[in-house]
Amino acid sequence: MSEWLDSAIARAQGIDDWLAPKRAHALDLLAKTSWPTRKTEAWRYTPLRPVERSTAKAITDTVTLLPTAIADFSAIELVFANGRFDASQLESNLPEGLSVSLGRDLTEAEQSAALGVFSTIKPERHIFGLVNDALAEDVLVVSVAEGVQIDQPIRISSLLSEGAESHTRVQVNLAAGSSLTVIEDVQSHGDSLLTAFVEYQVAANAILEHYRFALQTGNNIAIGGSHFNLLDHAKMHSTIVGFGSDLSRLDTDIIHAGKYADAKLNAMYLLDGKELFDLHATVEHASPNGTTEENVRCIVADRARAVFNGRIHIHPDAQKTLAELNNRNLLLSDKAEINTKPELEIYADDVKCAHGATVAQIDKQALYYLQTRGVSRARAQVMLNFGFINELIDLMPNAALAEWVRPMIRERFLQMEVN
Amino acid sequence: MSNTKSLLTIQDLHASVEEKKIIKGLNLDVKAGEVHAIMGPNGAGKSTLGYVLSGRDGYSVESGSATLDGKDLLEMETEERARAGLFLAFQYPVEIPGVSNLEFLKASVDAQREARGEDAITSAEFLKEAKAACKQVNLPVSFLKRGVNEGFSGGEKKRNELMQMLLLKPKLCILDETDSGLDIDALQVVAEGVNSQRSADRSFIVVTHYQRLLDYIKPDFVHVLSDGKIVKSGDASLALELEAQGYAWLQKEPAEDELEG
Numbered sequence: 001m002s003e004w005l006d007s008a009i010a011r012a013q014g015i016d017d018w019l020a021p022k023r024a025h026a027l028d029l030l031a032k033t034s035w036p037t038r039k040t041e042a043w044r045y046t047p048l049r050p051v052e053r054s055t056a057k058a059i060t061d062t063v064t065l066l067p068t069a070i071a072d073f074s075a076i077e078l079v080f081a082n083g084r085f086d087a088s089q090l091e092s093n094l095p096e097g098l099s100v101s102l103g104r105d106l107t108e109a110e111q112s113a114a115l116g117v118f119s120t121i122k123p124e125r126h127i128f129g130l131v132n133d134a135l136a137e138d139v140l141v142v143s144v145a146e147g148v149q150i151d152q153p154i155r156i157s158s159l160l161s162e163g164a165e166s167h168t169r170v171q172v173n174l175a176a177g178s179s180l181t182v183i184e185d186v187q188s189h190g191d192s193l194l195t196a197f198v199e200y201q202v203a204a205n206a207i208l209e210h211y212r213f214a215l216q217t218g219n220n221i222a223i224g225g226s227h228f229n230l231l232d233h234a235k236m237h238s239t240i241v242g243f244g245s246d247l248s249r250l251d252t253d254i255i256h257a258g259k260y261a262d263a264k265l266n267a268m269y270l271l272d273g274k275e276l277f278d279l280h281a282t283v284e285h286a287s288p289n290g291t292t293e294e295n296v297r298c299i300v301a302d303r304a305r306a307v308f309n310g311r312i313h314i315h316p317d318a319q320k321t322l323a324e325l326n327n328r329n330l331l332l333s334d335k336a337e338i339n340t341k342p343e344l345e346i347y348a349d350d351v352k353c354a355h356g357a358t359v360a361q362i363d364k365q366a367l368y369y370l371q372t373r374g375v376s377r378a379r380a381q382v383m384l385n386f387g388f389i390n391e392l393i394d395l396m397p398n399a400a401l402a403e404w405v406r407p408m409i410r411e412r413f414l415q416m417e418v419n
Numbered sequence: 420m421s422n423t424k425s426l427l428t429i430q431d432l433h434a435s436v437e438e439k440k441i442i443k444g445l446n447l448d449v450k451a452g453e454v455h456a457i458m459g460p461n462g463a464g465k466s467t468l469g470y471v472l473s474g475r476d477g478y479s480v481e482s483g484s485a486t487l488d489g490k491d492l493l494e495m496e497t498e499e500r501a502r503a504g505l506f507l508a509f510q511y512p513v514e515i516p517g518v519s520n521l522e523f524l525k526a527s528v529d530a531q532r533e534a535r536g537e538d539a540i541t542s543a544e545f546l547k548e549a550k551a552a553c554k555q556v557n558l559p560v561s562f563l564k565r566g567v568n569e570g571f572s573g574g575e576k577k578r579n580e581l582m583q584m585l586l587l588k589p590k591l592c593i594l595d596e597t598d599s600g601l602d603i604d605a606l607q608v609v610a611e612g613v614n615s616q617r618s619a620d621r622s623f624i625v626v627t628h629y630q631r632l633l634d635y636i637k638p639d640f641v642h643v644l645s646d647g648k649i650v651k652s653g654d655a656s657l658a659l660e661l662e663a664q665g666y667a668w669l670q671k672e673p674a675e676d677e678l679e680g
Binding site: 364365366368371372373375379383384386387388389394 | 473474475476496497498500501502506507509512513515516517518522523526527530531534566567583587
């Protein structure tokens with residue numbers, strides 16, 4: 001057991017609110033869970049020493065932290081400052097059909113509906129998800145009414161002061177036939193520790209466009225998850241962009257609960273220095289005729305470490321599933337490390353499922369072609385190797401976000417040394 | 420033309436690919452402003468010549484020399500050869516998804532400007548030039564935004580090669596089977612583009628299996644490459660003769676002395 005977890009459990013025991021039964025359940029499970037070590041499969045390549053040593057503390061004073069400005073982009077801002085939802089930054093005139101509310105402010109009936117979703121999409125195996133269940137100050141519940149298309153994106157920002165520990169929790173409900181774009185972003189200022197979990201319920205024929213940016217670097221710890229439950233004919237398109245930090249861990253779970261659901265997940269991470277980024281992506285095909293397309297691409301320099309675990313589980317009833325998982329990695333240094341593990345578990349016989357993982361393949365033909373036009377070998381390598389990341393940026397449906405993140409990623413790549 | 424200086428001089432070149440000898444004592448002299456056609460049967464080493472001259476990995480020179488404008492080509496890196504004025508138009512241009520055509524073209528032009536000690540071209544100025552080049556080779560301007568050759572048809576790829584040539588303004592262009600896979604309309608566009616670039620200080624080596632291309636790009640000299648060396652040289656009429664008779668009669672003859680430039 002770790003002191004950190006003991007302290008988290010102790011702090012959670014004093015909380016009594018509308019989430020009490022859920023919190024108690026999480027604490028029960030935590031009591032039975034051992035602190036992950038190198039022998040724990042889900043944490044094998046991601047040591048938790050940074051958490052054990054963290055001096056980050058919950059900050060109770062109210063502070064105002066502002067989300068990053070993005071050119072040509074305006075969103076409905078949902079801001080958490082050190083784990084506390086800052087309602088003053090939420091615009092008062094929300095579009096019709098969209099509601100945003102803390103759980104404690106919901107009616108009893110609404111609370112009961114929210115409890116029906118809480119921790120049902122996020123699997124119980126995520127130890128920090130349980131910590132978040134127990135310690136999140138409240139749950140911010142975002143709902144889109146049936147058939148409503150919300151054009152303006154919603155941005156959920158988890159913002160942390162230096163030295164802050166915080167736990168943020170959001171639930172997003174898309175009713176049948178609705179559509180919504182959600183951006184999850186994190187900004188922290190050093191020595192921070194964050195757990196941030198969002199559960200998405202995407203009802204029949206609803207469309208979710210999702211982004212998760214994990215661009216904080218340095219001595220920050222960010223552990224979180226984005227978890228999606230897709231009903232009949234629901235569609236989601238998710239883009240994850242990560243730079244590493246002392247410890248960055250993201251778990252995504254996509255559950256094809258309904259038939260004919262369609263999921264696209266594109267993740268890219270670029271790690272430098274001694275950074276670590278760990279993505280565990282699980283797709284559960286529990287119903288027939290679902291499609292999943294998953295692209296994970298990664299560049300690792302210096303002594304950085306990338307972890308990717310991509311699991312696709314096709315249940316016996318999930319006939320006619322189409323699932324593809326592709327993972328491409330580029331190592332720029334001898335001391336950089338990539339641990340990639342695609343896992344397919346297929347229990348239905350009429351499915352199409354493919355996976356592949358490659359490490360450090362430079363296209364020599366393309367390199368030669370560029371050189372025959374006078375481009376130096378070094379520059380050509382940059383052009384080619386940024387290309388495979390650029391492809392994923394090009395696939396981002398929101399152009400303003402793509403053009404915001406593209407120069408940041410490119411700049412980061414240009415600063416990486418090849419050695 | 421005999422007073423003009425040599426642009427490319429290849430002497431007794433021997434080269435191999437994966438230890439297999441492909442070029443076996445090749446001599447060629449190309450003077451500024453000349454167009455040379457190299458014809459020959461499949462497997463004669465036509466494409467290999469372009470790869471060897473451009474310095475492709477895996478193509479090793481065993482002996483002989485090749486100079487461009489008096490400079491030793493074989494000592495240079497691939498990109499240095501390009502900056503020295505060598506351009507190879509590929510038979511199968513490479514697709515590079517994720518790198519836009521515009522980015523690729525500008526990087527190429529800038530690399531060559533840098534080698535000449537010039538500043539990088541501004542994006543606005545380059546876009547103007549690139550659009551004009553697109554128009555000249557009859558490619559929609561939208562192709563500048565697409566990945567390099569990504570999903571282009573055979574003809575579009577060849578026109579894209581031609582566009583690069585227009586922008587890079589090389590001294591020596593090697594066109595490697597540029598006619599393969601082209602219909603007659605596309606062939607005419609490419610030939611017109613090439614002809615528009617003919618000048619007293621630019622030379623071409625047109626590598627082709629068929630005479631058809633030479634109806635549109637009139638060569639000053641025609642060489643037959645067989646089993647790694649030039650076995651016959653002549654003027655444009657040689658191409659017609661080959662069209663009528665095929666290559667078999669030449670392959671039986673002993674090698675003749677090379678062209679007189």
